[in-house]
Amino acid sequence: MNKEFKPYPFTAKQYKARVPELKQGVDAKRHAVTIVGGGPVGLAVALGLANHGVPSVLIEADDSVCYGSRAICISRRSLEIIERLGAVEGFLKTGLPWTGGRSFYRDTEVLHFTMPQDENQKLPPMVNLAQYHIEQFLLDAAEKRADLIDIRWQTRVKAIDARDDGATLQLTTADGDYALDTDWVVACDGGRSTIREALGLQLQGTSYEGRYVIVDIELDSERPTERLAYFDPSSNPGSTVLVHKQPDNVWRIDYQLRDGEDAEQAVKPENVMPRVQSLLDMMGEKGAWAPIWITIYKANALTLERYRHNRVMFAGDAAHLVPIFGVRGANSGIDDADNIAWKLAFVVKGLASPALLDSYSDERVAATHENLSYGTKSTEFMAPPSFAFDLMRRAVLSLAVRHPAVRSLINPRQTSAITYAQSPLNVADADAFVAGPVPGAVLSEYPVTIAEGGQAREAHLTDLVSPRFTALCFSDEGDVPAGLTELAETMRERGVPFRIVPLSARLHPETNGVHAWDHTGRLFERYDAKPGTVYLVRPDGHVLGRWRNARAAEIEAAITRALS
The missing domain is CATH 3.40.30.120 (Glutaredoxin)
Incomplete structure (x- = not known):
């Protein structure tokens, strides 16, 4: 086994900053929409606007797509959206589809779940692929729309002056600083959002103490693609381990730290690798493997109270932080992008009142609360926040070994399409329907x-x-x-x-x-x-x-x- 970190099988291209024509240190052109953050959500917003013929400037601090698996599971609903954005081909060609998973208590399987899948569907319930793939495929589509999407790499936001008629962003690059005037800002700049901080806004909710080490390894294995969860395994007694297979022989492993473990020490390779080896031994994986990426994660269930602040809109992790359990993070961000893109496009083109953007906040805040409700339940089971929750979990797992009726309590509640049941845009049913999607729901596929x-x-x-x-x-x-x-x-x-x-x-x-x-x-x-x-x-x-x-x-x- 090679103990040196290996590069990813996927190598990102490097991109350079582009400084526009300036007049006295200000971008010579006032822009309709500026998107801050070039991750999956920001790219999806830009592509959505482009589908409506609306140009945007996309500001990204980095010089390439991300490294590390990060978000790894893309839902059917997200794939539907991505298909409309013109980027789904790479997702389906590279991604690994899956329909369910298994949970084990010690050495006994206690749950085998499947997600809805029937002959009516054209897309799988879920595909696994790392965030660097996700970003690259969206970026490839964005580069084909260069006439409408102006991507500025290695560009950071230093400050924002938000006003009733738009905003001025103070930007910094390696080649110098400049100001950019814009009618609208969409902040997609992640959990540590510069825009959110600059406006003095704070996320509200719960941060959990339980921590997970996340490890990407390269391992050639014929094991099928499914979600694997191990509770109290011999490789990590008293805690939880999650395992996902990804493309390119990359495996994502998340394991919970026990109480009292030092996080800084926990992510050192000499402490990570024995645990990974113990897990692989327990799973019966005998092949050679190598580590690629290590980080640490703590679950948060947080959201802004509103996602519209006059001419500044928030989306993705800049608007909310959702626990990873149930894979609602990136998928909810892509839903944000889909919702805001058409509404902002209609407003920019003068087809709708700016009040339409309030419905973006109404609908997506409600969706976040629904996601947080499920995510919180999953988090409390996966990483019990107290002795009482831990006692409940051990009782459920012990009973599930012999009582199948209890096993539904272990279900991870994977993400599914959200219905905007209370949307202010909905037209209430005047006629009686006994089937079909209700107002606010997405179309049922056939x-x-x-x-x-x-x-x-x-x-x-x-x-x-x-x-x-x-x-x-x-x-x-x-x-x-x-x-x-x-x-x-x-x-x-x-x-x-x-x-x-x-x-x-x-x-x-x-x-x-x-x-x-x-x-x-x-x-x-x-x-x-x-x-x-x-x-x-x-x-x-x-x-x-x-x-x-x-x-x-x-x-x-x-x-x-x-x-x-």
């Missing part, structure tokens, strides 16, 4: 055949989500409710992106525009739809409203209300 321009292809319902409002009109003959064609023309004249998609029980390739066919015969029933039913979908794939017998005036009112 296969469809999409016909456009005389060509038909097998696809999925989420393929119809795009940077616009979409009216899914259920019909027998591929027709649309009276007045909707005229409404589409009205929206076009207003500049509001809007599309009507007839969704019928049989294919009508002669229909003008885009037409979808429920070729499985399942969609109408699962959406409780009849001819005349309309589901109005937001640009981020969440249902805005639904009607049993839709009238054009109701749909127009729903869109107008959302944008006012």
